[in-house]
Amino acid sequence: MLEGVCAAYGESQVLYDIHLHIESGEAVTLLGRNGVGKTTLLRTIVGLHPASRGKVCFDNEEISKLPAYERVRKGIGYVPQGRGIFPHLTVEENLRMGLAALGGRGKSARHSVPDHVYELFPALRQMRRRKGGVLSGGEQQQLAIGRALVTRPKLLILDEPTEGIQPSIVQQIEQAINDIRAELRIAVLLVEQYLDFAWAIADRFYVMRAGRVVDQGKTKGRDAETVAHLLKV
Amino acid sequence: MGESAVIAGQVFNGISVASILLLAALGLALSFGLMDVINMAHGEMLMVGGYLSYLTCKFVHGPFAFLFALVVAFVGACVLGALVEVSVVRSLYGRPLDTLLATWGVSLILQQGARSIFGAIGDEVTAPQWLNGSIALHHGFLSGVNLPYVRIFIILLAAVVLVGVAVFIARSRWGMLLRAVHQDREMAEALGVNTRMVDLVVFALGTGVAGLAGSALALIAPVTPTVGQSYIVYAFLVVIVGGLGSVLGITLAALLIGLFSAGAQIFTSVSLADVFLLLMVVAFIQFRPKGIIVRRSRAIEET
Numbered sequence: 307m308l309e310g311v312c313a314a315y316g317e318s319q320v321l322y323d324i325h326l327h328i329e330s331g332e333a334v335t336l337l338g339r340n341g342v343g344k345t346t347l348l349r350t351i352v353g354l355h356p357a358s359r360g361k362v363c364f365d366n367e368e369i370s371k372l373p374a375y376e377r378v379r380k381g382i383g384y385v386p387q388g389r390g391i392f393p394h395l396t397v398e399e400n401l402r403m404g405l406a407a408l409g410g411r412g413k414s415a416r417h418s419v420p421d422h423v424y425e426l427f428p429a430l431r432q433m434r435r436r437k438g439g440v441l442s443g444g445e446q447q448q449l450a451i452g453r454a455l456v457t458r459p460k461l462l463i464l465d466e467p468t469e470g471i472q473p474s475i476v477q478q479i480e481q482a483i484n485d486i487r488a489e490l491r492i493a494v495l496l497v498e499q500y501l502d503f504a505w506a507i508a509d510r511f512y513v514m515r516a517g518r519v520v521d522q523g524k525t526k527g528r529d530a531e532t533v534a535h536l537l538k539v
Numbered sequence: 540m541g542e543s544a545v546i547a548g549q550v551f552n553g554i555s556v557a558s559i560l561l562l563a564a565l566g567l568a569l570s571f572g573l574m575d576v577i578n579m580a581h582g583e584m585l586m587v588g589g590y591l592s593y594l595t596c597k598f599v600h601g602p603f604a605f606l607f608a609l610v611v612a613f614v615g616a617c618v619l620g621a622l623v624e625v626s627v628v629r630s631l632y633g634r635p636l637d638t639l640l641a642t643w644g645v646s647l648i649l650q651q652g653a654r655s656i657f658g659a660i661g662d663e664v665t666a667p668q669w670l671n672g673s674i675a676l677h678h679g680f681l682s683g684v685n686l687p688y689v690r691i692f693i694i695l696l697a698a699v700v701l702v703g704v705a706v707f708i709a710r711s712r713w714g715m716l717l718r719a720v721h722q723d724r725e726m727a728e729a730l731g732v733n734t735r736m737v738d739l740v741v742f743a744l745g746t747g748v749a750g751l752a753g754s755a756l757a758l759i760a761p762v763t764p765t766v767g768q769s770y771i772v773y774a775f776l777v778v779i780v781g782g783l784g785s786v787l788g789i790t791l792a793a794l795l796i797g798l799f800s801a802g803a804q805i806f807t808s809v810s811l812a813d814v815f816l817l818l819m820v821v822a823f824i825q826f827r828p829k830g831i832i833v834r835r836s837r838a839i840e841e842t
Contacts, residue, residue: 354725374728374729375729375732375734378729390725390726392719392722392723392726392727395719399715402715403719403727403732404730404731406727406730407731408731457730
């Protein structure tokens with residue numbers, strides 16, 4: 307479903323011949339310390355950062371040359387680090403922004419936020435009229451994931467969803483992501499520092515170090531501790 | 540005519556000048572707030588709107604020809620603005636200084652074009668019959684004040700356009716996209732928004748509103764090839780004082796500047812009033828530096 311990538315940041319190369327592969331419906335986690343290029347890799351896939359060489363393929367189609375908004379319309383949902391909530395838009399408006407991705411996919415679907423988003427995150431329905439900027443970190447994270455689901459993705463990309471969020475909410479988010487996978491059969495690409503969380507969600511993992519993949523495999527039957535040494539500072 | 544009547548008359552004049560300034564400044568503020576683009580050809584959109592009204596009124600007759608001329612001016616300035624955006628502004632994206640220079644070039648081309656077609660002497664739009672006349676006050680302490688219908692019409696036009704733009708931004712789907720792109724361009728893109736399309740629509744809307752301003756202006760003064768030049772400076776002052784991305788701020792600033800220059804003209808000549816106005820704006824920037832200057836230099840750093 308997804309193949310790719312290689313990227314450079316300005317003069318310095320950040321990513322070196324990364325080969326990433328995700329099957330449809332599969333959950334894959336990308337692990338690594340700060341600054342190894344995980345976020346750059348995700349941004350390259352989404353199209354917010356140009357790839358210097360190599361290519362990104364999605365659904366058997368090369369998308370490297372497409373602008374970000376067209377890639378998103380093909381079915382890549384993106385939840386960035388820091389969550390990317392529009393602070394002066396209401397919760398409902400934030401969700402409705404996701405409908406922009408449905409441009410050219412039939413008109414009837416374009417006007418309302420699907421109910422299953424509110425069912426997944428009931429708190430969002432109550433906060434519909436509040437500004438996105440006043441929400442807590444956990445609420446914003448739920449909003450960001452909900453908003454990405456409004457775009458009807460085939461692949462959901464999550465960049466450190468647990469960062470700066472209290473443990474009880476982390477549990478809820480873990481549950482929600484597993485529900486999304488079970489019900490909607492959406493593939494997930496998860497970047498995480500929090501190993502237990504990543505292991506609870508992913509089928510497979512990649513570990514990155516200095517712009518290269520240094521370890522990969524299945525999470526099942528593999529003790530999370532065996533990759534922990536690659537992540538320690 | 541008493542002293543209070545003179546002041547009331549100038550207040551009224553100030554508000555009607557403010558109305559035109561407001562229409563001229565709205566588009567500038569929108570495109571600068573959203574795209575960090577300073578459109579030096581914005582004043583020429585007034586000029587184009589003025590000439591389009593002149594032409595429409597020349598060929599279309601009847602009592603409501605001028606209303607039709609307003610529509611023509613708006614649509615024409617929108618289309619011209621869209622052409623400028625696609626051909627010049629878009630290809631210089633993220634290079635504010637180059638855009639400044641290139642749009643200045645566009646402005647010179649449009650001015651010279653108008654001079655070649657219409658000549659350097661102004662063309663007048665005759666106000667329709669129903670705008671001839673005025674409300675004259677004969678009683679009370681405001682006795683002697685004269686309120687021409689034309690100026691009342693311009694104030695109403697500005698109010699309607701202002702409310703229209705505010706509702707468009709606050710309620711419509713495109714308005715929501717505009718606000719989202721303004722707050723976080725990258726995230727909007729990552730949700731499937733064609734942000735360049737939003738830029739284009741906003742830019743064209745802004746130039747269209749400037750076209751309306753030119754059309755309104757044509758009612759009270761002859762349209763000349765350089766009419767835009769004389770108004771664009773004030774429009775920039777409005778944007779500086781009003782701040783960016785705030786329709787309310789722009790409205791207040793337009794009123795402030797319109798009233799200030801009309802008020803100063805009671806006591807002194809027009810050119811001295813301009814001097815005082817500029818001094819006031821300079822002083823204002825010292826106390827409220829969150830105006831255009833801070834934004835612009837940051838925009839340059841980011842590129």
